[in-house]
Amino acid sequence: MYNVGIIGATGAVGQELIRILEERDFPVKKLIPMATERSIGKKITFLGEEHEVILTNPSLFSDMDILFVAAGTSVSKELVPLAVNEGVIVIDKSNAFRMDPNVPLVVPGVNDDHLHNHKGILASPNCSTIQLVAALKPIQDKYGLNKVVVSTYQSVSGTGAAAMTELEEQTRKLSLGEEIEPAIYPKQIAFNLIPHIDAFDDNGFTGEEMKMINETRKILAEPNLAVTATTVRVPVMISHSEAVYIETDKDFSIAELTSLLKNTKGLIVDELTQYTTPLDAMGTDEVYISRIRKDIANEKALWLWVVADNLRKGAATNAIMIAESLIKEKLL
Numbered sequence: 001m002y003n004v005g006i007i008g009a010t011g012a013v014g015q016e017l018i019r020i021l022e023e024r025d026f027p028v029k030k031l032i033p034m035a036t037e038r039s040i041g042k043k044i045t046f047l048g049e050e051h052e053v054i055l056t057n058p059s060l061f062s063d064m065d066i067l068f069v070a071a072g073t074s075v076s077k078e079l080v081p082l083a084v085n086e087g088v089i090v091i092d093k094s095n096a097f098r099m100d101p102n103v104p105l106v107v108p109g110v111n112d113d114h115l116h117n118h119k120g121i122l123a124s125p126n127c128s129t130i131q132l133v134a135a136l137k138p139i140q141d142k143y144g145l146n147k148v149v150v151s152t153y154q155s156v157s158g159t160g161a162a163a164m165t166e167l168e169e170q171t172r173k174l175s176l177g178e179e180i181e182p183a184i185y186p187k188q189i190a191f192n193l194i195p196h197i198d199a200f201d202d203n204g205f206t207g208e209e210m211k212m213i214n215e216t217r218k219i220l221a222e223p224n225l226a227v228t229a230t231t232v233r234v235p236v237m238i239s240h241s242e243a244v245y246i247e248t249d250k251d252f253s254i255a256e257l258t259s260l261l262k263n264t265k266g267l268i269v270d271e272l273t274q275y276t277t278p279l280d281a282m283g284t285d286e287v288y289i290s291r292i293r294k295d296i297a298n299e300k301a302l303w304l305w306v307v308a309d310n311l312r313k314g315a316a317t318n319a320i321m322i323a324e325s326l327i328k329e330k331l332l
């Protein structure tokens, strides 16, 4: 049993983490939920018991075995090294250490072999990357990847709890004919979409797009993989969707490739309803694949529609699965 700390326990990911620790019967001896002054005294129920959220404080680290950090990149940069110094194993949800060559960036079931060389920090990838690499990995293994082009349709929960409130409030106000004032997003998100996630880079790509490109290359261990992305925020509460174009090295048949995906753990090929929507995936831990089809112009290319719950598979479940794998492999 382990003493488990969570920084960001009141956030969109943190709340889901607590629910999933309970659901998966994670061996928690003591839960230490932390956030900012804003949340001190808020109550969290875990396994039928109420826990008060406490102020994040490095002096608490010495009492922890595992620490999940879901509070943003600057918080991680400051606090994660302090926790590691206290011998805590940290699973970080932020962008702070993902591209650090000394930090494994792991999606269990995709690159578990990367877990072995950890030095106290393990990074969980960006939500849109997790579902992408889950779909790509079996194809990479069997046919090789020549090129990947992805366009995303990302829900507002990917931005956090405040963005979910913004979508809800804008939708309500606009339905009543009232004025709205965008706060979290640069433009109105209700009844709209925004092709701008994270800051623009000098190369014209956004931070989110560069994360998808760099993280996919690192996880699939193909530093030169031709992968590119356009990331778009849509007025959906939970679950990210992706239209993915994949060119393979080897020939494939759609029947054989569909059967490969169907037989991959963690993937659900949705043949019954023809396609999965964000609402269909919400509240689950699988990556849903549908609209599997050969490209018209290229025999060695296909299209997939890939949907997953970003708060669960794209964040909390992945982080907990990393911890479970560490326990199983005796790497903790």
Ligand SMILES: NC(=O)c1ccc[n+]([C@@H]2O[C@H](COP(=O)([O-])OP(=O)(O)OC[C@H]3O[C@@H](n4cnc5c(N)ncnc54)[C@H](OP(=O)(O)O)[C@@H]3O)[C@@H](O)[C@H]2O)c1
Binding pocket: 007, 008, 009, 010, 011, 012, 013, 014, 034, 035, 036, 037, 038, 039, 056, 069, 070, 071, 072, 073, 075, 093, 094, 095, 125, 126, 127, 157, 158, 159, 160, 161, 162, 310, 311, 314, 315
């Ligand atoms: N949302 C997703 O789908 C998703 C997916 C993958 C990764 N992530 C990453 O997960 C992290 C959390 O995202 P989120 O969506 O859960 O955000 P969120 O809903 O905005 O929650 C942020 C959490 O961090 C806490 N926090 C903020 N500043 C802090 C500080 N200085 N010290 C301690 N705690 C602090 C907040 O506490 P208060 O409530 O007290 O303010 C809150 O609990 C981010 O790094 C994000 O990039 C999110």
